[in-house]
Amino acid sequence: MENPYLPHTDSEIKEMLEEIGVSSISELYQRAVGKHDDIDLKIPEAVCEYDLLRDFKELSEKNINFQEYAIYLGAGIYNHFIPSALLELANRGEFLTAYTPYQPEVSQGTLQALFEYQTMICELTKMEVANSSMYDGASALAEATIMAYSLNGRNEILVSKTVHPEYREVIKTYARGKKLKVIEIEFDEETGSTDFEDLKRKLSSNTSCVVVQYPNFFGVIENLKELRELIPEDLIYIVSANPIALGILEPPGNFGADIVVGEGQVLGNPAYFGGPGFGFFATKEKYLRKMPGRLIGQTIDVDGKRGFVMTFQTREQHIRRSKATSNICSNHAHNAVMAAIYLSLLGKKGIKEVANLSLQKAHYLAEKLDRLEHFQLKFSGPFFNEFVVETDLNWDKVNKYLLEQKIIGPFKLSKFYKTLDGSALFCVTETNRREDIEFLVGRLGAISSEIDI
Amino acid sequence: MENPYLPHTDSEIKEMLEEIGVSSISELYQRAVGKHDDIDLKIPEAVCEYDLLRDFKELSEKNINFQEYAIYLGAGIYNHFIPSALLELANRGEFLTAYTPYQPEVSQGTLQALFEYQTMICELTKMEVANSSMYDGASALAEATIMAYSLNGRNEILVSKTVHPEYREVIKTYARGKKLKVIEIEFDEETGSTDFEDLKRKLSSNTSCVVVQYPNFFGVIENLKELRELIPEDLIYIVSANPIALGILEPPGNFGADIVVGEGQVLGNPAYFGGPGFGFFATKEKYLRKMPGRLIGQTIDVDGKRGFVMTFQTREQHIRRSKATSNICSNHAHNAVMAAIYLSLLGKKGIKEVANLSLQKAHYLAEKLDRLEHFQLKFSGPFFNEFVVETDLNWDKVNKYLLEQKIIGPFKLSKFYKTLDGSALFCVTETNRREDIEFLVGRLGAISSEIDI
Amino acid sequence: MKLIFEKSKDGRTGYSLPKLDVPEKPIEEMIPESLIRKEEAELPQVYETEVVRHYTNLSRLNHAVDVGFYPLGSCTMKYNPKVNEKISKFDGFAYIHPYQPEETVQGALEIMYNLQILLCEITGMDYMTLQPAAGAHGELTGMSIIKKYHEDRGDFNRNKVLVPDSAHGTNPASAAMCGFEVIELKSTEQGLIDLEELKKNLDENTAAVMLTNPNTLGLYEKDIDTITRLAHEAGALLYYDGANLNAIMGKVRPGDMGFDVVHLNLHKTFSTPHGMGGPGSGPVGVKAFLKDYLPIPVVEQDEKGFYYFNYDLPKSIGKVRSFYGNFGVFVKAYAYILFMGKSGLKKASELAVLNANYLRSKISKFLKIASDIVCMHEFVVDGSEFKKYGVKTLDVAKRLLDYGYHPPTVYFPLIVPEALMIEPTETETKETLDGFAETLEKILKEAEKSSELLKNAPHNTYVRRLDEARAVKNPILRWKVDV
């Protein structure tokens, strides 16, 4: 079958082999590799583009997608509206098929867009510097704990149990390398926020950093201000934040956070089954040289014209090798640029508005659910766009029933919290219409007659 | 509601009004237009982008599309595969949002692409010059008959009845303006091609041109060679051709055609319910100055560098006004560039291959159908990828039944040909898979037990 | 840049087609020998990467609305929303066949039906056909309707059409294509219809008066009621070239002014992209008495809400193109109207007029405006003063290219010497207008210092000034192997 990506004609291959001075590609391999036999890979033969598209269309239709279904799942990945202009721009070949801007003179598009991105992250978080992206929120958070260790050399990481459970898993994996101890802080069963008493108990002279999430995994808005007062100044105060929420919540930087990270998917990135989104990473200028990841800086060219370059590269693996601040090389620049475009479109007012819409609608649903038989709000803490609902019904059955109504139901907390067996986490964003919310409430109101309890 | 396309802030509007020296936009209008009241248009208020997308998605789902259904409809619009790279490239903002290349120095992308397109059309048709596009095949054909009149001043247009009935309608509309007479030539009921005897009978000293289609509306390949022999040299021999078919059929230029036109949709343009596709228009160099439409020519700049410009503009309305060769202004350049990209991807070999695939598969289906009870091929003439099938069943019922099987059935000829009541036109392209074809044959084979006859 | 043909290499391929999955028959068994193609078409042989690079790089040689300011007068180069592009690509729009049964394309018909109604509402007309492919095609359609109307009434002598000398070239060309004799009306000093001139030319042979309002100078014909009354009294119909509708949405309507036939340019007012020259779409609206003359089919709705094509218009002019028009364009225009909404459309017109007057005011400080009258959405600079700098409008235009601007329309309308026709549209910011005005002023200053700088412009573009005469003298209209 014709392959449109491989340009070589037979006669060219011949000419090229002649130039090289071998008689065949096979000979070339024999010379380079030594004696060997080709492998008869158990891989099907090529398909044509038309069949490929059909086959993948079919595959995609084996998934239920939330363009067609209503969704109330969040828990780390959120369905915010993505303006049409965004993907159109981000997918221009010049953005998509460029790589790390090693040659700044022909990469000003990448560099300026990432410089703008860094600025936006600083603005959202109110931190002084931000790098140009990490893989995801979880690895960004884990890198933050490693950075804390490299700043103060202490070996205990205190992490609230209200931090996303998967993020905590990742922290543990990263910690193991450096032999750091991860100590978890309980949550308050009444409010759903970090248990301050437990935190105080666990603080020690070995504590390197304290990690909380804002809003936390239960949707509850941790009181970063009070937390700040509990955490000694010489510890590293790390906050994992939802950047959309920062449209309406006081930014961690204003509470003296030392490192602020988070998952950037919400900023104009499709969910993609959880990846690729990106991690953002922001800190104080004084910690600059300990930061992981790429940094874009402003400079001038020989004519004095403004331009942008990768900078402070001596922190990085390609220069510092085993002493680098992190091993990260390829990052999630494209996703970060998507975020920059998203934030450009939304701007100062839009980010507030999208946060407020999510907040208002989430509260609308929460109140309605709380009034239903069988359902009540689990926690009393203030929440942004997610909240935990408890029921005496079986969530699996509830969710199965909802699925039949073309609704992707809430996240069952028992997956990660054995003690929260009857609880599930609902999420609402600006994309959930009132009529859909009311339909959901109606279905759940009538549910005891619909499923067998 | 916020409108993201309108940049004016209130304070800017104020400043601008001050500069102009009026107190309000309303005053501006009163001054410019005179006293008037604004109109309270019966148009709904704005919707947001998210709702717009949802609403149009729903609208689109009220249509059955042939990405999901198998299709055997042709009759002027064909479902050929469109390589993914094509739309990606053609929809780049610089192609999509530019206009007619009035300023060639900043339009070389447009101009070179159209110059390439013109070349490709010349190559496919074997004509000497091609313009850079017309609206569609039908209007291109009508313009060809007008051009014939302006070449020889005679007032009778002879058109075969095997030419697409809608194209014939359009010829008549255009002819009326110039008071030209449209005379139709019968077709041979046996072969399905133009009735040469009838043509000979109708030729007269007033005949300006003879118009045939290749392959014709019934899918039959008109014998352009024999036709050439019948048509006096001083008449204008006009052929409307399917450019995909020219991958395998001898091009009209080689039979001495004077003007070759056709519908370009097949060349990489989605069907879009019939538009926009584009018309191509090619002729002999000696007729250049009588051609309608825009022409791109090669030249050099002041430094001697090759460049492209619009040329022979004195034929056009913006210069020649009422004496122009045509009134056309905006054309279908974007669609023509899509064709150029399509033909670049397919190339010399691909165009043959796509034609051969369509040919082979159409013949495969035709033979299978011909062997079924209730169905037989209507015409004996050679065909490309369409053919007429006759049945004693009711085509409406047949097609309705097929639709239930997710098949969009053939074109019922009685829409245009009262005498061909029991006949329908099937179309097959490279996109119809053998398994689908066999499924269709199976359904039609069993049909007498499925529908009530 | 090399032509794609010049990158071709024998045997290279850029396609991936389905396999032949039926038994292959020799072509000769299916097609008579004499009709089988012998010599292959000399299409390029390139691979996908090459095609991607070639057209990516070509596209980068273009100015476009997505790249910068494009104040091309009369063309309404406003922003083309990306959401409309996305919508228009839905499978249910892009992959439907015009001959599918009506019940399988109700969504498409609904769009056409509603768009007809919305366009009627905006223009004040009673019926609308979406069939014409562009503005000029709309004119042909409209003038054919007018012709048939007169003839059907036995009025065979109405063979003249009055067109102002400021009119767009398509107006006289379209009238001529319908077999009319075109009479040019001389405009007033200010660029408006001269009522005396009009009266003098109106008679029993006048089939129609074709107007643009605001006209091509961006001026509103304040006497429009008188004009339409006079024409009607003479038995003529009134044709409205809607290219300039962007000035008046929600403000005034051609239907209310007395026009009988109107065409619109969806690719102007309704923000569908211009695509390097097209596709556009030129719907034609008529007053009720002309409904039966519309091209067939029109989309209608029955009592049950079912949409269908009505082919039964016995007086119809027939068809002006195949199928139903540029449906892909309708989708975008319809989405645009719904997104903007009633207030948004009006605001668009208002801001278009505001922008034009603002820019006019700025530019009037250093250049002569062709008319003193307050303009609508565009205005025309009289470039005769350029002479004193030893340059022409063309030189100024070319110098604008060096500053990254697309020049305005030049040398049109014909009645203004050395015309520069400027239409900023509503989707441009004040900063952009300020920058453009400043640049224009700067260019004049440059001209003062050295006319050569302008005459040799552009200096920074991919190619410099091109020799158009040579293209005619030595026509190269296609690539050839041996060239």
Place this chain on the structure above:
Amino acid sequence: MKLIFEKSKDGRTGYSLPKLDVPEKPIEEMIPESLIRKEEAELPQVYETEVVRHYTNLSRLNHAVDVGFYPLGSCTMKYNPKVNEKISKFDGFAYIHPYQPEETVQGALEIMYNLQILLCEITGMDYMTLQPAAGAHGELTGMSIIKKYHEDRGDFNRNKVLVPDSAHGTNPASAAMCGFEVIELKSTEQGLIDLEELKKNLDENTAAVMLTNPNTLGLYEKDIDTITRLAHEAGALLYYDGANLNAIMGKVRPGDMGFDVVHLNLHKTFSTPHGMGGPGSGPVGVKAFLKDYLPIPVVEQDEKGFYYFNYDLPKSIGKVRSFYGNFGVFVKAYAYILFMGKSGLKKASELAVLNANYLRSKISKFLKIASDIVCMHEFVVDGSEFKKYGVKTLDVAKRLLDYGYHPPTVYFPLIVPEALMIEPTETETKETLDGFAETLEKILKEAEKSSELLKNAPHNTYVRRLDEARAVKNPILRWKVDV
């Protein structure tokens, strides 16, 4: 170009969000006063047109594979097929949530499952995790597995990892992040593993040997069997950095060479776009005895054909990131493999090697190649000779920009002085390679005439040579209102 912030204007908006359709409650009733944001984030206030122009124009300042040749060694800048982009945007891939019930994402799981199997087949490994987000992340994953493996066997003293001095920086960095001490192995003159050096360093404290094969000089380690045997005999595991897999598909396999852990870069070998720096994807394959150490979850299939996540790997290293990896990238890589097919993948490797050797042969006529050995998919130029022209590799690289080429990777691998690391990939034509070689030669001639020409290069780019030192001395890492 201005920054988007510098285009901002108070009150301008570029968004269109849904209306608030529920009764609005005062925020203070929902959020404690002290946690409500007081000062707005200083995000730009621009409208959609501006955003479209801004990012369109920014993109045009980039070199990219879609624009031209990009022979960046070690990065495999091959063509990224457009069909894969289209596929990856299907709603059923882009809009699915990681916590949806398994029965609602069977298509996604099928892709992951099959991709795991195909990658195992290509590498000769037994199990594969798709979780790591990039190559370096794969290294971290793989080295964590190796660490846990030794520890679980009670082998706590294996704290050293041997890495050749030619290795990519991520190798030592990743090993260090896992708490290993990194021992650098000096390469031979030719750039290969020095067996004596290896033997000397292998001992009971060696946890692993990390290799790239072909290595970063594009050379195949012919003694690979000996190397892996020696390491295994010492109780160490063998780690394979698969960045250079593009040389060997269907030819030889790391699994067969004796490697225990392998990472791949889907964004290199499997043609997913590099996106200005990412996202990539770095799957890790292991031999069967390491399966239980893989990060959770892995995708499995039950007897009924149902795909599910298996979280039950008691020895698992845990998770290296949230959810399951870069699924959007998997879709493209999987599509690529199926499109290419068995023969296509092999051909891709063969032509990558052919292209590299061809270019190497051409360039060797005027430049010194770092090694005499026949190369695989890439090769390294030793730039020490540039000194005689008074220029450096950097100057040559910058001059290449003037000719529209992206320079090769420079100053890596570290063991080659003034290195130029050239990887043409299989998706480039002979003409392109010829043109590149000629240009390089031409640049040398230019250098002979005037080293200044190169030292001041680039001359034709949007910005000229940038002052990197200044960026560090006077760090400006974000825009500020007052800057």
